[in-house]
Amino acid sequence: MFGMLLWTAWRRHRTLRWSLAVGLFLMGLLLAGTFQAFGTGLLPDNLFEDSSLMNVFDAFTGSSVNILTPQGWLGFGYVHPFTLMLLVVWIVASAAMAIAREVEDGTIEFLASRPVDRRVILAARVTAWGLGVVVLLAASYLGTVAGIVFFDALADFSPVTALLLPLSLVPMLVLIGGVAFLTSAASSTRSRVYSIAVGFTVGSYFLNFASSLWSPLEPVAPISLFHYVSPGKWALDGIQWGPAVIMVVLGLILLCFAMVVVDRRDITA
Amino acid sequence: MTSGRPAISVSGLVKRFGPTVALDGIDLHVPHGIVYGFIGPNGAGKTTALRILAGLLNATAGSASVFGMDVRRRRRAVQSEIGFLPGEVRLYGEASGRENLRLLAALHSLPPRRQAELLERFELSAQVLDRKVRTYSRGMGQKLGIVSALQHDPPLLILDEPTEGLDPLMQATFVELIEEEARDGKTVLLSSHALSEVERTCDRMAMVRGGKIIFEGTLADVRSRALRRLEVVFSDPIELPWRELENVVDVEGTTRHHVVTFTGNPNALLRLVVDLPVEDLTLATASLEERFLAYYREEHS
Numbered sequence: 001m002f003g004m005l006l007w008t009a010w011r012r013h014r015t016l017r018w019s020l021a022v023g024l025f026l027m028g029l030l031l032a033g034t035f036q037a038f039g040t041g042l043l044p045d046n047l048f049e050d051s052s053l054m055n056v057f058d059a060f061t062g063s064s065v066n067i068l069t070p071q072g073w074l075g076f077g078y079v080h081p082f083t084l085m086l087l088v089v090w091i092v093a094s095a096a097m098a099i100a101r102e103v104e105d106g107t108i109e110f111l112a113s114r115p116v117d118r119r120v121i122l123a124a125r126v127t128a129w130g131l132g133v134v135v136l137l138a139a140s141y142l143g144t145v146a147g148i149v150f151f152d153a154l155a156d157f158s159p160v161t162a163l164l165l166p167l168s169l170v171p172m173l174v175l176i177g178g179v180a181f182l183t184s185a186a187s188s189t190r191s192r193v194y195s196i197a198v199g200f201t202v203g204s205y206f207l208n209f210a211s212s213l214w215s216p217l218e219p220v221a222p223i224s225l226f227h228y229v230s231p232g233k234w235a236l237d238g239i240q241w242g243p244a245v246i247m248v249v250l251g252l253i254l255l256c257f258a259m260v261v262v263d264r265r266d267i268t269a
Numbered sequence: 270m271t272s273g274r275p276a277i278s279v280s281g282l283v284k285r286f287g288p289t290v291a292l293d294g295i296d297l298h299v300p301h302g303i304v305y306g307f308i309g310p311n312g313a314g315k316t317t318a319l320r321i322l323a324g325l326l327n328a329t330a331g332s333a334s335v336f337g338m339d340v341r342r343r344r345r346a347v348q349s350e351i352g353f354l355p356g357e358v359r360l361y362g363e364a365s366g367r368e369n370l371r372l373l374a375a376l377h378s379l380p381p382r383r384q385a386e387l388l389e390r391f392e393l394s395a396q397v398l399d400r401k402v403r404t405y406s407r408g409m410g411q412k413l414g415i416v417s418a419l420q421h422d423p424p425l426l427i428l429d430e431p432t433e434g435l436d437p438l439m440q441a442t443f444v445e446l447i448e449e450e451a452r453d454g455k456t457v458l459l460s461s462h463a464l465s466e467v468e469r470t471c472d473r474m475a476m477v478r479g480g481k482i483i484f485e486g487t488l489a490d491v492r493s494r495a496l497r498r499l500e501v502v503f504s505d506p507i508e509l510p511w512r513e514l515e516n517v518v519d520v521e522g523t524t525r526h527h528v529v530t531f532t533g534n535p536n537a538l539l540r541l542v543v544d545l546p547v548e549d550l551t552l553a554t555a556s557l558e559e560r561f562l563a564y565y566r567e568e569h570s
Contacts, residue, residue: 267320
């Protein structure tokens with residue numbers, strides 16, 4: 001029963017998933033390729049003597065790791081708005097399709113009137129979503145590794161260390177996924193899921209960005225999700241367990257709430 | 270499962286959607302092995318009641334049980350015993366008919382032992398089943414929905430507007446099928462506003478309006494309580510004491526052409542005209558539809 005539900009969910013998303021995977025692969029490749037052009041060629045060595053400019057780069061990269069280093073540059077690639085957009089499209093669209101879209105389309109009536117636990121339906125959707133996240137991060141990683149192999153400037157950067165870059169995004173994606181799935185479990189339209197989950201992500205991103213550049217906002221920076229996302233730091237110093245565990249636990253709590261909500265809600269097409 | 274308890278038992282069922290009261294304390298008892306019609310105008314609360322029984326909605330108050338099992342507390346056990354057809358059949362459009370049936374079969378605890386037979390009866394060929402559902406006409410989707418609801422041979426069928434979109438030939442096939450189900454001891458609860466269908470298939474019925482059951486009984490009960498019309502044309506002008514008869518509701522027409530609306534048995538009216546110069550006499554047999562309309566008007570007034 002679970003296998004059938006998982007297979008159905010996996011198949012439904014295939015076009016979106018593979019399109020995004022190609023985009024993330026190319027983005028990973030592009031970043032590795034452009035390190036030579038920007039990191040070691042275009043940008044002057046004394047660039048960061050200007051502290052305000054350094055703050056801007058810190059805001060973009062999500063950490064204080066020097067952008068002219070491989071860790072800093074590749075880390076920047078993993079929190080680049082384009083990379084985030086591709087990942088968030090997957091997180092939000094697949095979560096919206098899990099319940100809210102099925103309610104909106106009316107297809108949920110057939111599933112929910114069968115003797116199957118609604119939580120099993122949601123668990124199958126979450127599993128398909130999680131496998132999709134693995135595929136997308138793997139595509140991004142493979143793009144980065146291909147860039148490391150093809151472009152000499154990053155020859156000293158270990159592909160094993162590069163694995164920490166996509167891994168650093170997992171806690172954030174679990175938390176955004178938790179928000180999106182909880183909203184989907186409680187909603188009857190996919191647009192509501194899009195607006196809440198995307199609003200949460202974009203709002204959080206800009207709060208972190210603005211607080212990095214404008215000191216009066218600094219005290220509120222810790223409430224932003226992106227305050228804890230730092231691929232460059234992971235690549236430089238290893239796994240940042242504290243923030244990672246907090247985000248994963250929060251995401252899992254939200255997923256548990258989603259299970260309770262989907263089990264108790266009214267199915268009204 | 271087929272003990273003395275009714276197949277469906279609903280008591281004081283209330284469902285509110287915010288300020289809107291969809292069901293306002295309905296009571297319903299459907300015995301085993303009968304076809305029970307649930308009729309009423311759009312928005313009366315029929316679909317809401319069926320959805321509660323199918324485990325899709327939670328009642329705001331009251332209780333509903335199927336084969337003695339509370340639908341809220343034992344949702345999955347109840348769903349194992351029913352075949353549910355929603356009011357609007359909406360399946361996965363990107364998947365083929367066969368894939369949709371396979372998924373829905375996999376989600377049921379009983380094997381789809383009647384699938385092949387039903388596909389043949391509803392003329393859903395292998396070629397049709399291999400097509401994506403989004404290419405189906407409404408009728409084809411409806412037939413697939415009926416097959417998916419009945420393929421496990423469940424002891425209780427809950428069908429919301431089951432003949433919507435079916436052509437007359439398929440409607441006849443469906444009626445035959447429902448008659449067979451009842452003969453086999455299955456219980457069928459179906460909602461409809463196609464009253465002729467209810468007349469053909471149902472043993473008992475409940476009429477719903479504004480979230481309340483305003484009538485419950487057999488077709489004979491409906492006939493006995495419904496309004497009928499007697500038209501008499503006399504060769505000469507005549508005054509008759511129609512209004513003195515207990516079952517006369519209304520008198521219209523002229524002194525030669527009398528139009529009398531009444532309820533129940535016409536014997537008393539016919540006795541009044543038996544020795545008079547009658548040129549023509551018509552006792553209108555109101556369709557079930559007209560009877561219900563009359564019933565609604567009566568209740569409303």
